[in-house]
Amino acid sequence: MSKVDVLLGLQWGDEGKGKIVDVLTPHYDVIARFQGGPNAGHTLEFNGIKHVLHIIPSGIFHKDKLNVIGNGVLIEPAIFNDEVEALRQKNVEPIDNLFISKKAHLILPSHRLLDAANEQAKGNAKIGSTLKGIGPAYTDKIARTGIRVGDILEFDFREKYQLLKFQHIQIAKMLKFDVDSFRIGDLTLDQYEVKWMEALETLRKFNLINSEYFINQCLKDGKKVLAEGAQGSMLDIDFGSYPFVTSSSTITAGVCSGLGVAPSSIGRVMGITKAYCTRVGAGPFPTELFDSTGRTLCEIGHEYGATTGRSRRCGWIDMPALQYACMLNGVTDLIVTKPDVMDDFDEVKMCVSYTINGKETQEIPFEFNEVEIHPNLISFEGWKQHLNQATKYAELPEKLRKYLQEIEHRTGVNIMAVSVSPDRKDVLFK
Ligand code: GDP
Numbered sequence: 001m002s003k004v005d006v007l008l009g010l011q012w013g014d015e016g017k018g019k020i021v022d023v024l025t026p027h028y029d030v031i032a033r034f035q036g037g038p039n040a041g042h043t044l045e046f047n048g049i050k051h052v053l054h055i056i057p058s059g060i061f062h063k064d065k066l067n068v069i070g071n072g073v074l075i076e077p078a079i080f081n082d083e084v085e086a087l088r089q090k091n092v093e094p095i096d097n098l099f100i101s102k103k104a105h106l107i108l109p110s111h112r113l114l115d116a117a118n119e120q121a122k123g124n125a126k127i128g129s130t131l132k133g134i135g136p137a138y139t140d141k142i143a144r145t146g147i148r149v150g151d152i153l154e155f156d157f158r159e160k161y162q163l164l165k166f167q168h169i170q171i172a173k174m175l176k177f178d179v180d181s182f183r184i185g186d187l188t189l190d191q192y193e194v195k196w197m198e199a200l201e202t203l204r205k206f207n208l209i210n211s212e213y214f215i216n217q218c219l220k221d222g223k224k225v226l227a228e229g230a231q232g233s234m235l236d237i238d239f240g241s242y243p244f245v246t247s248s249s250t251i252t253a254g255v256c257s258g259l260g261v262a263p264s265s266i267g268r269v270m271g272i273t274k275a276y277c278t279r280v281g282a283g284p285f286p287t288e289l290f291d292s293t294g295r296t297l298c299e300i301g302h303e304y305g306a307t308t309g310r311s312r313r314c315g316w317i318d319m320p321a322l323q324y325a326c327m328l329n330g331v332t333d334l335i336v337t338k339p340d341v342m343d344d345f346d347e348v349k350m351c352v353s354y355t356i357n358g359k360e361t362q363e364i365p366f367e368f369n370e371v372e373i374h375p376n377l378i379s380f381e382g383w384k385q386h387l388n389q390a391t392k393y394a395e396l397p398e399k400l401r402k403y404l405q406e407i408e409h410r411t412g413v414n415i416m417a418v419s420v421s422p423d424r425k426d427v428l429f430k
């Protein structure tokens with residue numbers, strides 16, 4: 001009986017999960033997404049080409065590997081269809097090596113309407129959602145009113161759809177949202193619905209399965225399964241900076257409910273962190289830099305959202321947040337990405353604690369959003385060397401290794417690999 005290894009983000013998302021899953025895929029038989037939906041944007045680069053995946057697992061470029069979209073994921077058929085088309089244009093045919101859980105919930109066009117209505121109703125307190133319908137679709141799941149992938153095969157699908165859509169429009173109107181002016185891209189709700197309905201045809205052609213049986217059988221057969229996370233631990237619905245979070249369990253616990261595997265089936269937990277920190281959307285970010293250093297991180301790191309194109313907020317690495325994420329996830333191995341973005345820095349800083357109301361702490365406070373947090377920083381000398389010249393971990397500059405050792409020391413977790421460019425080939429395993 002083998003175990004499910006897990007790979008997930010330890011910060012506010014965009015740590016480089018897609019790239020690392022792609023790099024690790026040769027070591028696995030099955031890659032399975034367990035939560036989130038098209039709010040995710042996972043970038044992979046190889047042979048000079050860049051690919052962005054939203055719903056499809058990042059193992060899809062390896063023909064001989066199976067990919068599973070688990071029950072915990074949300075599927076928006078029109079986005080899924082676009083993603084499949086984009087793969088086909090790159091001569092990647094996913095129909096045979098992508099299985100989809102019948103229990104995964106659907107995002108309806110009217111969930112996207114509600115997402116926009118909710119954000120508008122929040123005014124200044126808006127979350128900065130990707131507006132892909134994530135919150136409203138998970139709300140329907142928990143309220144037991146959602147529609148699942150398996151339902152598209154049933155005779156009463158249209159009826160269920162119409163009823164739910166009607167309810168959504170009523171709620172949007174109650175929120176004083178202008179439904180008629182609402183657009184997805186440049187399409188009205190009704191126009192987008194046509195595209196969405198057509199896309200169901202694509203979805204119906206895929207292997208729609210009870211993926212919990214499939215994955216557990218794989219484990220029984222000794223196959224190696226990698227669970228791919230989306231978002232990051234600090235966006236987790238329970239432990240993130242609520243309410244500035246996403247609507248799913250982004251931590252290891254989410255793997256069990258999002259794929260249907262027992263806690264005792266979890267093997268290694270690989271946690272990814274950038275060598276600095278980013279966040280897109282609203283919410284607390286104690287180490288955020290508002291100066292030229294922050295802008296340099298954004299420019300050199302190309303910190304623009306893979307899903308929305310918004311510029312990401314940037315700052316120094318936040319050890320209290322990282323320690324928290326390692327604790328919640330039971331991280332066994334760390335992967336650090338993007339130190340190369342700081343190659344030209346004279347100095348690199350690390351937040352090791354917070355001062356809140358005059359008291360120093362390493363704990364993420366309940367009042368994370370309300371209190372003023374002063375980050376206590378320690379400083380490291382910059383390595384001033386181009387990291388993409390290193391071919392092995394041991395060749396990394398001494399000054400960077402000192403910085404990495406400090407991360408290991410403060411989290412109590414070993415670093416298994418460091419990534420030094422967007423390309424698949426530039427991952428140095430220790
Ligand atoms: P994900 O959501 O965690 O998969 O991450 P994203 O794809 O949203 O964002 C990560 C960005 O950093 C992408 O543009 C990647 O191509 C890029 N990237 C990943 N690893 C590295 C790295 O080690 N160095 C640099 N410079 N870029 C990287």
Ligand code: IMO
Nearest residue numbers: 013014039040041128129130230231246280281
């Ligand atoms: P990946 O998988 C970064 C953020 C949004 C917003 C909040 C809620 O690429 O790391 P939602 O659309 O879920 O209602 O948005 O969460 N967010 C992400 N930030 N990376 C992501 O995914 C994200 N998915 C959601 O910006 O602040």
Ligand code: MG
Nearest residue numbers: 014041042306
């Ligand atoms: Mg991303």
